[in-house]
Amino acid sequence: GENVEQHPSTLSVQEGDSAVIKCxxxxxxxxxxxxxxxxxxxxPQLIIDIRSNVxxxxxxxxxxxxNKTAKHFSLHITETQPEDSAVYFCAASxxxxxxxxxxxxxxxx
Amino acid sequence: DxxxxxxxxYLVKRTGEKVFLECVQDMDHENMFWYRQDPGLxxxxxxxxxxxxxxxxxxxxxxxxxxxxxxxxxxxxxESASTNQTSMYLCATxxxxxxxxxxxxxxxxxxxx
Numbered sequence: 001g002e003n004v005e006q007h008p009s010t011l012s013v014q015e016g017d018s019a020v021i022k023c024x025x026x027x028x029x030x031x032x033x034x035x036x037x038x039x040x041x042x043x044p045q046l047i048i049d050i051r052s053n054v055x056x057x058x059x060x061x062x063x064x065x066x067n068k069t070a071k072h073f074s075l076h077i078t079e080t081q082p083e084d085s086a087v088y089f090c091a092a093s094x095x096x097x098x099x100x101x102x103x104x105x106x107x108x109x
Numbered sequence: 110d111x112x113x114x115x116x117x118x119y120l121v122k123r124t125g126e127k128v129f130l131e132c133v134q135d136m137d138h139e140n141m142f143w144y145r146q147d148p149g150l151x152x153x154x155x156x157x158x159x160x161x162x163x164x165x166x167x168x169x170x171x172x173x174x175x176x177x178x179x180x181x182x183x184x185x186x187x188e189s190a191s192t193n194q195t196s197m198y199l200c201a202t203x204x205x206x207x208x209x210x211x212x213x214x215x216x217x218x219x220x221x222x
Contacts, residue, residue: 004151006151034210036213042215043201049210093208097154099153100151101150101151102148102149
């Protein structure tokens with residue numbers, strides 16, 4: 001069945017450094033790729049999404065890139081801050097949303 | 110601002126008990142979802158509903174059922190709770206058809222002893 005693999009499972013960076021989370025998907029029909037951030041004690045919240053007709057999208061300090069040929073997409077966070085500490089989930093959809101396993105990001109001051 | 114509320118933040122039940130998890134949304138969204146979240150497994154879809162009284166199985170429906178009698182309310186039912194159903198349960202809603210943002214509730218952490 002459809003599958004989304006997410007790496008790394010944990011990531012620790014110093015404040016101000018960049019963080020990159022990578023995902024690969026198996027369903028070549030996938031055309032929607034959202035990223036969710038889950039803070040402690042809360043439900044996941046959408047932070048950025050990209051559709052298959054776009055290769056890159058930016059929103060302030062976060063950006064997502066998509067390589068449809070290789071079936072992988074990545075989240076880039078620049079100038080990380082302690083409030084970026086959270087669990088991040090990638091997902092891919094061809095009508096049904098499949099989530100990755102999650103990455104616990106820790107930003108140390 | 111979309112608000113999705115879940116009836117309990119923490120719940121402890123005994124093996125064999127019938128368990129009801131309630132989800133209520135205030136934005137008139139057609140679609141509602143139940144996921145379970147386990148470490149290393151991400152979010153897995155249990156059931157979803159695209160209209161009142163309509164339901165579809167997700168990837169892991171075994172041991173669960175759902176009810177949607179009103180548009181704003183979606184209930185997850187564990188007919189006979191088992192220890193392997195100890196997990197975080199998340200409800201989500203989505204407006205319309207197609208791929209759009211899902212709005213999540215805060216989750217219910219269920220422990221079955």
